[in-house]
Amino acid sequence: MNYETGFSRDREELDMADSEERARKRRRWWIVGGIALAVLVLVAVGVWASRPAGGAGAAAGGEGGAKQAPTVSVMVPGRRTVDRVVSATGNIAARREMPVGVAGEGGQVTQVLVEPGSWVAAGQVLATVDRRVQSQQINSLAAQIGVSEADLRLAQAELDRAQQLVSRGFISKADIDRKTATRDSARARLGVARAQLAQQQASTSRLDIRAPAAGLILERKVEPGQVVSGGSGVLFRIAKGGELEQLARLGEVDLARMTVGQRATVTPVGSAQTFSGQIWQISPVIDPQTRQGVARIALAYDKALRPGGFASAKIVSGAADVPLLPESAIQSDPKGSFVYIVGPQNKVVRRDVTVGDVTDAGVTVLSGLSGQEAVVVNAGAFLNPGESINPQRIKSGG
Incomplete structure (x- = not known):
């Protein structure tokens, strides 16, 4: 009997504990629900306060939207004659670059007379080559000419005396022919000696390295003491006439x-x-x-x-007669270059264009515009086709 009474008492205590736990959960849910409802009320009040007051605001909605359209600078570019620049x-x-080297037999350079940046005349000496041996050869040939001239004078004098004696019968015709041949041989030897002297003088003069034409010295590749020859390559470079x-x-x-x-x-x-x-x-x-x-x-x-x-x-x-736009008016996307023009009811319209040269004055438009359209100059990147704007016209090129 005591055992059953104790079991009933424990069961009642458990039931009471469960009832209190359920009551606490219900209270928490009521609190959370109340907070959420308060937040919704505050949001609704804020939205309601931001709306135009009364029916007049709603009625003026269309007019207010027009007043809020962005003000955008536009221009009518017209057409201009613009140079095409590549x-x-x-x-x-x-x-005309002239390489200058050794024209003669060469030798040791004794003097270089010009520097890069110097202006030279045609035939001017650029560098000289040692010519002591050639000078002695010239002297020898000049002396040989003197000998040949003396031989010629002697042969001519003997021929003249013989011709005076032939009429008296002291000298035969055959002697006259021999003396004439001797005179002619002496004259020929004189010609050879003179030719040899001229040849040696010309060869010696070629030792000087000269400018083939007037111009500007660009490069010098030779120094005094250097031994040069026909295989030495280019010694000077000259810009003909500069x-x-x-x-x-x-x-x-x-x-x-x-x-x-x-x-x-x-x-x-x-x-x-x-x-x-x-x-x-x-x-x-x-x-x-x-x-x-x-x-x-x-x-x-x-x-x-x-x-x-x-x-x-x-x-x-x-030159081309084309519209000219500022660079800010040209937009681009994967489809290519385009501009926005002002269409009916001040709505922007996309117009694909082909651009040409970019000059200091602007960008040339080769196709896509006639030049009479009102083109959006600025803020094109922030506009969308069909969007209403308040166009503010500026002068072409402004």
Whole structure:
């Protein structure tokens, strides 16, 4: 009897504990639910407060949207005559470079008379070679001429006396013929001696290394004391007349647009100075490896232009009547280049274009625009086709 009573009491205590636990869980759920409801109420109040008050705000919704359209600068570019410019790079070189070496038998250089950068005249001596041996040979040949002249005078005098005696019968006709032959032989020996002297003088004069034409000394490769000969190679390099050129390398498509006489401006690397020139020759050959050819741009001499240096060139290859836009107006994506123009109801419309040269004045548009459209100048990257804008027109080129 006591055992059953104790078991009933324990069961009642367990039931009461379970009831209290369930009550605590219900209270937690009520608290969480109340907090969530309060958050929803606060959000709803905030949204309601941000809406226009009353029906008047709703009615003016369309008008308010128009007032909020972004103000965008636009321009009507029209059409302008713009030079077509092709850019190229290449080395500067002498237009006509003349290598100068030993023309004679050579010898030991005694004196070098010019330096790189010197201007020389045609025939001017650039360097001299020792000629002591040749000078003695010239003296010997000159003396031989004196001997031959004396022999000729003697032979002529004997012939003259014999001719005076032949009429008296003291000298036969055969003696006259022999004396005439002796005189002629002496005259011939004199001619040979004179020719040998002239040959030696010419050979000696070739010991001097001379400029073949007037020009600018570009390079010197010889020093006093050096022994030179016909196999010594180039001793001097001369730019004929000081004329220079740029060897502008162009792709075969651009090269096909070039003609002799087209204007160009050349800017050496590291310099802001530009030099005017024109194409004087176009390469008839395309390099099969690089697919490039050379347009040779003639340049007047200037000390800032150094042969062997690198330079960029801008070649004017004609003119075109095209719209000209600022670079900010041109947009691009994987489909290509495009601009935004102002369409009906001030909505932006995408217009695909083909752009040409980029100049200091702007970008030329080869196709896609007539020039009479209102083109968005700025903020094109932040617009979408069909978006309404408030266009603010500016002057062309502004």
